[in-house]
Amino acid sequence: MASFMTCSTLFTLIFIFLITPSLIVTDAKFSEQFPGPKANHDVEKMSHLHFYFHDIVSGKHPTAISVAGRKNEFGGTAIIDDPLTEGVKHGSKVVGRAQGMYSMSSLDASSLLMVMNFEFTEGKYNGSSLSVLGRNPFLETVREMPVVGGSGLFRFARGYALAKTVHYNVGTGDAVVEYNVFVMHH
């Protein structure tokens, strides 16, 4: 009898702890988290990219055009397809393009909202891209903008871009900006 009781208690425990949870019916999952690798650095790489961004608003072939509002005023918006070069000179080797837009998003006309994709066309990153979404207080020497994602070799990218104006032509509005981009990606 004593041994029967023990056995029955054991079965009850097995039922409660092992079988019951599997009988609970759940709906399809809205989100799921997969166990990550033990050490993130097994799959994550850190890359540093350095290039110059040429924002050409003047001349016959501008790469930035005003599409809304007034230039240098609150709301002023431009669409860009700016070349990214290896060196600071305009004729330097093109390594990609910055495609997207910027808007004067501060009332005092001192800061831009930048929404752009860096599309790379050289070396191992040819065909890969990085997406930048950030605030650009362009009067400051160095501005930091978040890298919010990427494609190709930059899948799962996140990081930051540091922008520093190296040339600004007050007459034409053309600018050359040095970019240092640091990204973690797969």
Ligand SMILES: *[C@@H]1O[C@H](CO)[C@@H](O)[C@H](O)[C@H]1NC(C)=O
């Ligand atoms: C980059 O990739 C494109 C498309 O695959 C190719 O046509 C082009 O030649 C490549 N450029 C370089 C510099 O490898």
